[in-house]
Amino acid sequence: MDSREVRAGYMDAKVGSIKIHISELKIGMFVSKLDRDWLETPFLMQGFMIESLDDIDTVAEYAEYVWVDAVKEEWVPPETRAVSGSPIAKAKSYVNKVDAQQEHRAALGVYREARRLTKSLLDDARFGGVINTEAAKATVKDCVHSVLRNPDALLWMARMRNEDEYTSEHCLNVCILAVAFGRHLGMNESELEKLGLCGLLHDVGKMRVPQELLNKVEPLSEKEFNMVRAHATHGRNLLMSSPGVPNVAVDVAYSHHERVDGEGYPRKLKASGISDYARIISIVDAYDAMTADRCYSRAIPSTDALKRIFQDRGSHFDERLALEFIKCVGLYPPGSLVELVNGLIGIVLETNNRFRHLPKIIVVMDLIKPLEKEQVISLEEVEQRKLDKTYLIKRALRDGSHGIFIREYREKGLVFRY
Known part of the structure; x- marks a missing residue:
């Protein structure tokens, strides 16, 4: 938590950075650079706020000198300030009620049914029907209950892609990711259900856009691009005509492509006109799209997607929410494909909240020699027991690297059998 007092209507603006010794680091400082490559540390990227003494101790393990931003107060006009009542301040803290292995069994059924229902909902919208709101709410409730028990299992399944069913899987994945992010933010169960419904229905307007445009590989003309952009308006209209859809879901369908700098669409809203739910879905929507194969672009690793969100904080995305999302997803989220130093x-099967760079993984290939058998390894246990630095993760890979696709492991029956 930033210890500096902030006056209403003012915000801190960076005016350069200064190099200091680690002994001078204090709570409330923003570390923008280390004296070593960030890839050699467990930090996701160079740029984070010191919020506790534990943060200082952690930085001290990896650096002797750091660069911190010098700041000054800057007046922010009311029309560009963040809205009040932000869910960023944690109202509730959660702990995992079961381990990921146990929850995976329950989550598999939840995911399969949610996937079937999402496709059905979008098909109804495509053929001129209205949204089955009660079925959508029931599906989201099941997803919320799974995420509250342990988010890793459902997040793992959200990484299993089928390019031919991109839109329906994207909507479901945004729902799951948004609920997990809302849990991280401390939102209560009722708020999580609303947020999940917003994620599930945010792109429903694409069902009123010609499918050949959505699937076009070549660059779109300006006219075609405007037709695709119109999905936000189509989504608002469709949801407004469907009984029982909450106003917040209508707003998110209409506003999830707005930007806090006022350069988004369809209305070029300034920050104060964008709801917190729309800001959250905007970030999650972009992250899931970047990490998925689409007909016109290949997936990028999770770490690269988070770097782009970090770079676009304060312009495209709400800055505070963007930083919280990076913390929530972490270095290697469930379902990530990773390469270790030893080849x-x-x-990634399960994250490690204490040591984010040392998750639990299932080894599926060896680049050095033929793999004798697939095995589950806790990188934390390996490092603590053997101090073997070759078991550190060298880099994250995109799904499909070396011919490895997450969905194929689902089809082979990989269901956390360890």
Whole structure:
């Protein structure tokens, strides 16, 4: 938590950075650079606020000198300030009620049914029907209950893609990711259900856009691009005509492509006109799209997607929410494909909240020699027991690297059998 007092209507603006010794680091300082490559540390990127003494101790393990931003107060006009009542301040803290292995069994059924229902909902919208709101709410409720028990299992399934069913899987994945993010933010169960419904229905307007445009590989003309952009308006209209859809879901369908700098669409809203729910879905929507194969672009690793969100904070995305989302997703979210220093390729099964760079993985390939058998490894246990630095993760890979696709492991029956 930033210890500086902030006056209403003012915000801190960076005016350069200064180099200091780690002994001078204090709570409330923003570290913008380390004296070593960030890839050699467990930090996701160079740029984070010191919020506790534990943060200082952690930085001290990896750096002797750091660069911190010098700041001054800057007046922010009311029309560009963040709206009040932000869910960023944690109202509730959650702990995992079951381990990921146990929840995976329950989550598999939840995911399969949610996937079937999402496709059905979008098909109804495509053929001129209205949204089955009660079925959508029931599906979201099941997803919320799974995420509240342990988010890793459902997040793992959200990484399993089928390019031919991009829109329906994207809507479901945004729902799941948004609920997990809302849990991280401390939103209560009722708020999580509203947020999840917003994610599930945010792109429903694309069902009123010609499918050949959505699937076009070549660059769109200006006219075609405007037709695709119109999905936000189509979504608002469709949801307004569907009984029982809450106003917040209508707003998110209409506003999830707005930007806090006022350069978004369809209305070029300034920050104060964009709801917190729309800001959250905007970030999650972009992240899921970047990490998925689409007909016109290939997926990028999670770490690269988070770097882009970090770079676009304060212009495209709400800055505070963007930073919180990066913390929530972490270095290697469930379902990530990673390469270790020793040449092993693994799929992340379970995150490690204490040591984010040392998750639990299943090894599926060896780049050095033939793999004798697939095995589950806790990188934290390996490092603590053997101090073997070759078991550190070298880099994150995109789904499909080395011919490894997460969905194929679902089809082979990988269901956390360890």
